[in-house]
Amino acid sequence: MMVCTGCALLCEDVEKYDGEVRDACRIGTAHIRNRQQINPMVDRKVVDMDSAIKGALDILSHAKRPVFVGFGNSITETQQTGIRLAEKIDASIKTFHTGIIENILNNRVKTCTLSDVRDYADVIVFWECDPMNTHPRLLSKYAYYPRGEKRQHGWEEDRIAITIDLRYSHTASICREVHKIHPGLDADFIDALIDGLHNKVPKTTYDKKQILKLAGTLKKAEFGVIFAGTGMTTPQDAIIRLMDELNEVSNFHILPMTPGYNLRSIAAQLHGRADSGIDMHEADCVLCLGFDLLNSLPVHEINGKMIVIDPNDTISSRYADVVIPCAAGGVDCAGSAVRMDGVEVDLPRIMESERISDASIMNQLLEAM
Template sequence: MPKLITQVGCPYCGSSCDDIEVLVSDDNKKILEVHNACIIGTNLFHHANDPTRPKLPRMRQPDGSIKEISYDEAIDFTAKTLLAAKKPLIYGFGSTNCEGMSAVARIAEKSGAVLDNCASICHGPSFLAMFDNGYPSCTLGEAKNRADVVVFWGCNPMHAHPRHTSRYSIFPRGYFTQKGQMQRTIISVDPRQTDTAKLADIHLMLNQGHDYELFDAFRTVLKGYDIPDEVAGIKKEVIVKSVEVMKKARFVMIFFGMGCTHTDGRNHNIDAAISLTRDLNLHTKASIMAMRGHYNIAGPGQVWAWLFGFPYCVDLSKGTAAHMNPGETSSIDLAMRDEVDCFVNVGTDAGAHWPIDAIKHIKKHPFITVDPNFCMASEISDLHIPVRIAGVDEPGVVYRMDNVPIQFKSVIDGLPGVPSDEELFDKIYERMCELTKTQPVWLTSKEDRKHPTNISAVNEA
């Protein structure tokens, strides 16, 4: 008999929906149906049934052809390559569980690598603003239950986070918002007529790249001062009306996306957005949240901040202490300056998302991809190592876009012989220790890590 597994987490976007129901075959090897997920999340689950999923590592040969090799060979090659490199770069982790992110930290320390994640090319500017100006945020549950004015600034959740509007922001009936959409005023700030903007009560179609000016105009009006007749392409009366709507709200929720972080101003845009949120709190209650892209891209920021003190762009090459300086230690900048001599791409697709010039520099050196699927990065790599899919055939902890940790389940059995990210990184670390004749240092015993509820104390080693 098929089994219905409930309260499953979706490994797609930063909404990390955890109300998915998955019907699996009685032998636990095939996904039959997926309920509640968006179309993209549904396809992700069904993709686990794809018979063409890679089951063995693939190594590029001297003649350019690709040949399947064993996991032991792949682990040995990766360990030796990382140890031989002067400054390796390990990047990605948008689609990896926190256990894998923690395991890779030992490899990065052992090899003196730079450890970076996808935030480096998306919400990195948001981190810089938060360092400077704080982060008056909340949980998505609070947004759902309290927010009667919702602002989408430089983001389009209808496409990027398909169930965000139905679960957290526009349509859901919350504890203090029991009439749902009828009780909320939606403001969209976007230079385009997006599908999210079409749902808005007020759409401010600003001139592209002028977000900072508009943030400042909002703050100026909020403080009771006058502004020009038009700012950033928006009429004064529209700005004043929007500010009045926000001032009269019981709870204002500002969601911002890469439309703010990737236009002129970058981190200064977010700095201004945070300051606007703080100003609003003098009149009502207000909060702000970054619309994080991947389902666990908030994870490395949490895990590495605990381990090293920094959420991204973590340079461990000095051997004494972690160092972070975006622009110097960020992935694209390192690649463009040709400063790294080994690249490990984990759970993301640098081949599709990086500038071509950066990829050309990276390709001069050993290029390793760790990913469950074929992608552009895997096809240009010297070595592609497949792993299980976190949230589908591998459980683990993920952090939702509001930095709330969620325990994701495994709904089907993994492919025979294919390890998880954590298992692969642990084996690479052990091989590195063998090659350097050093003793592996584990925070907890292997048996405890297989059964985390049994952990009663941390080894002092």
């Protein structure tokens, strides 16, 4: 058995036998089998590992405004070392999509475990997320299909699935209710829904009957869960207000659909930590750790030198000044991680390789600085 680090579900029932991956989803299978490994590079020229690490040290030692980004796809041990390195050189650490995790850590919203979802949830809301394509086994292991302790009939009788999204997603195809929201108007939808929870006819451009129907369904929940996706760009205070109102009339919990397999861990470690506040555009050095920054940000927006530490070939690695390949957590590197619901999981190594872990690389950088 192994733990799959293809997504934040960290499925522990996956097997790899004679090169065959069993019981993993398509994302997990591709992740475990992936062989798009990269070479160590400096100035886009292939070098040996020592030279790549030396190149990274040279950039870091001369940086006045360094920024570290990513960490969500790195083992917890790497994150801990990365934070120590950031503190040593006064670097800012940027993570993304952690707002709801922060609210959970601050006890501003109710949450639960995935096991609780499987055993007790009767109303499940997929809010601007499409787990069929991002966390494919969520529905079969926890959120919809399985029989739980209090949900012996599963999706056939005991569960109601609802999608709230900008578009009709694959996940929406199995949901009993589908509500389309307009770009930039998430807060308006929440305000209308809160009115509906108080039996008021909402003043909104959305379909009032549909809003009232949704409010009625949510109020009847014995154990409701909102899976909040990265597309849920609503201001955090609006999400907190919605959760407070839901729990006045029902029993609701929220879980973040984190994009990185260990994003929950780095968010917890950075929680309450003072940051130097360096803006990404002002940085003269950007260290990307297990994160493809240029998949989200145009290359002309990066003004500083870029260091990439990653197991795989990415857009960022093709433009980086220094590239340091590393082992993949849970594949050829052991460690630990925190699942999207806050449960800690050990990651055994399932295969040997010549690649060194990102924890080892960060330790070398820390010791040399």
